[in-house]
Amino acid sequence: MGTEQVNEYGADQIQILEGLEAVRKRPGMYIGTTASRGLHHLVYEIVDNSVDEALAGYCSKIDVVINNDNSITVTDNGRGIPVGINSKAGIPAVEVVFTILHAGGKFGGGGYKVSGGLHGVGASVVNALSTWLEVTIRQGGKVYKQRYERGKSCYSLKEIGTCPMEETGTSVTFLPDPLIFTETTIFDFDIIKLRLREMAFLTKGLTITLRDDRTEENAKAVLTDSMIEEAKEAIEGRSLESDNFDSIARQENTEESNEEQKENNTNKKYVEFCYEGGIKEYVTYLNRSKNALYEDVLYFEGTKNNVYVEVAFQHNDSYNESVFSFVNNISTPEGGTHLQGFRNALTKTFNDYSRLNKLLKDNEQNLSGEDIREGLTAIISVKIEDPQFEGQTKQKLGNSEARGAVDSILSEKLTIYLEQNPTVAKDICDKSILAQRAREAARKAKELTRRKTALDVGALPGKLADCSDKNPENCEIYIVEGDSAGGSAKTARNRATQAILPLRGKILNVEKARLEKIYDNKEIKAMITAFGTGIHDEFDISKLRYHKIILMTDADVDGAHIATLLLTFIYRFMPGLIKAGHVYLAQPPLYQLKKQNKVWYAYSDEELNKILNEVGRDQNNKIQRYKGLGEMDADQLWETTMDPANRVLLRVNIDEEAQSELDLTFTTLMGDKVEPRREFIEANAKYVKNLDI
Secondary structure, eight states: OOSOOOOOOSGGGOBOOOOSTHHHHOTHHHHSOSSHHHHHHHHHHHHHHHHHHHHTTOOOEEEEEEOTTSOEEEEEOSSOOOOSBOTTTSSBHHHHHHHSTTOBTTSSSSSOSSOOSSTTOHHHHHHHTEEEEEEEEEETTEEEEEEEETTEESSOOEEEEEOOTTOOEEEEEEEEOTTTOOSOOOOOHHHHHHHHHHHHHHSTTOEEEEEEOOOHHHHTOOOOHHHHHHHHHHHHSOOSGGGHHHHHHHHHHHHHHHHHHHHHOSOOEEEEEOOTTTHHHHHHHHTTTSOBSSSOOEEEEEEETTEEEEEEEEEBSSSOOEEEEEETTEEOTTOBHHHHHHHHHHHHHHHHHHHHTTSSOTTSOOOOHHHHTTTEEEEEEEEESSOOBSTTTTOSBOOHHHHHHHHHHHHHHHHHHHHHOHHHHHHHHHHHHHHHHHHHHHHHHHHTTOOSSTTOGGGSOTTOBOOSOOOGGGOEEEEEESHHHHHHHHHHSOTTTEEEEEEOSSOOOGGGOOHHHHHHOHHHHHHHHHHOSOOGGGOOGGGOSOSEEEEEOOSSHHHHHHHHHHHHHHHHHOHHHHHTTOEEEEOOOSEEEEETTEEEEESSHHHHHHHHHHHOOOTTOEEEEOOOGGGSOHHHHIIIIIOTTTOOEEEOOOOGGGHHHHHHHHHHHHSSOHHHHHHHHHHHGGGOOSOOO
């Protein structure tokens, strides 16, 4: 795994920093959100602990199961959490790990050389936010067990059996608390699958499995008021201390019923991930919807200044850069010092090679980093003993030694590789030189899109119907397709705060275009100028003119395609708009139902059927299926889609924990390769509603 084994891992390697009281009161501080993303984060925290055992060299397999009651079980074959008495706390170390915040083997106690997780708070936070949690440990020929309810132990750690001496590991089962996760407590198999695949790529040789034991009904269940009330009664109406024996009895019965449920299950899903090639295979996976420029995935590894470095990359014939960085298997979407080291080494090494081999003329400028990274897919993964992150979100690495380590190792090993593989070297350099020339053409085109000042209305696109309010926080812009929809929207809008920018036809697919073509496209230039932020390296969100950018397209296949083209452009060139929550999708209705003097709007076939069930399916029902926004008059468009009091908007979000998968999705949908796109559509067609061909 690239890290040395650490043998000292006993009860006193578990160090205590502070208590657990605040977690249930302010869960967002620890898991970000109590919505679906935070719910799934609980799984990752427990899995991270098992992955840390793998990084230390003691774990080769992790099994994750979604049980029929929507609890999660994570089992590994690591050393097992220590069960001895912690001298400072006076209780078993495993109980310290699960009941005291900032307690674990990751705080300089010698338990782990490197680790991920929430700074070691993962196990206790998951415990605090669960209705119940059970941990089973196999260690020293014995099996131990303890149960907790809402963070408190139900009974002392007990020995429940024996096992072979060589059989070691930890199993954790937890059920999220509906009092905390009031939106949903239902896990999504596919969301967990994406994260586990990434973990397997980043930990070469580690086998991770995921199994769904739920019935189809339980996999789709929703949280009801009665479930929340039941949870409230459970926590308010009894004492844990007086109910220990009942807890133990319930726990044994649950195990039996789970076995019965597994036998009766009709919705079982199973995946297994193991990548001996690690991040080298990760690059191959991410490039599978692209045409590789050369056959090999370049892979380099080494250790310097106590930093273990892995780098894998491969160029393709696209024009977009897809580079993802990780520290101790934690994604760092904002990069940091390890990414700086990678870029420095790449730029310097390819310029040196181009000069030495006369691929660049004496009077030509050096290649920029952007030129060399055109069409690059890369993974940078470092393991470091004491990672320092900038900010609370762990999104940017700050350790200066990581920059030097990545720069040094990559420069040295890449130089040798290029000397030994001149064909690959020339292919990369030739592509970079073409990118350099295109960049110069793009620079000239870019000047035409720049506004003279933020208030220079004369520089705005002629087709833009701007709003009168100049405070961006109050303003929103609707991007609509076609003059007909644009005309209705301009009439319907609130002129003070709502701007309208109509586009003509489908915009350029930026996934297949170089920068100079993008700057030359009238529709894209209009959006860049209207938004005011600039793109790529010049992007400045403080210059944003509208805090809501709303894509309003027809509710049919063509409208969905236009929305996808628009999202592809924003994601590739202005991702900061999405990350800051400024991009939305309007939801125009599909149907209008008139009966006598009343009007209803339905946004899906299901909603229409529900309305018909309520009002009756009479002959005098008049149902109109909207083929496009242009079919609505201004009043209808305002009432259904543009009135802030009534409209439905979907905010577009980027899941930082699955950004590489998001990148791959855009490439698959909008790239050149047909087969991956067909496979994607076939796999996801079942999720599409209201398909109108």
